[in-house]
Amino acid sequence: MKYLLMIYENEKAWEALPKAETEQLMGEYSAYTDSIQKSGNFVAGEALQPTQTATTVRVRDGKRLTTDGPFAETREQLGGFFLVEAKDLDEAIALASRIPSVRLGCVEIRPVIDFSDSMG
Known part of the structure; x- marks a missing residue:
């Protein structure tokens, strides 16, 4: 089963980290990614640009509305x-607990719905 591991952290805290700590975390991310690729768990993964680059889109009454930034102000x-x-939620939790930023924020785990059987 596929699981999406969403990494939440405080952008301001991340930006305030000393360069050496940022480099260490990035090295840990590289090692983590390499390990889940080798184990066969990896499907995809990406880092996102900061929230100030986000655009939120809504359509209301047939009109498209866009807003700069994220949908809501949050701490993470x-x-x-x-x-x-992952074979089950326990394995997904184990994978999420090894993500380096879990020490700074949190990782939300969401199972992915497989529509392939219903789209015959």
Whole structure:
């Protein structure tokens, strides 16, 4: 089953980290990504640009509305994700607990709906 591991962290806290700590975390991310690629769990993963680059889109009464920035102000922002293949939620939790930023923020795990069987 596929799970989306959404990485939330405080952008301001991340930006305030000393360069050496940022480099260490990026090295840990590289090692983590390499390990889940080798184990066969990796499907996809990306880091996201900061929230100030976001655009939120809504359509109301047939009119498209766009807003600069994220939908809501929060203390933690979505900073990236991994899409993984795991046998069950326990394995997904184990994978999420190894993501380096889990020490700074949190990782939300969401199972992905597989529509392939119903779209015959």
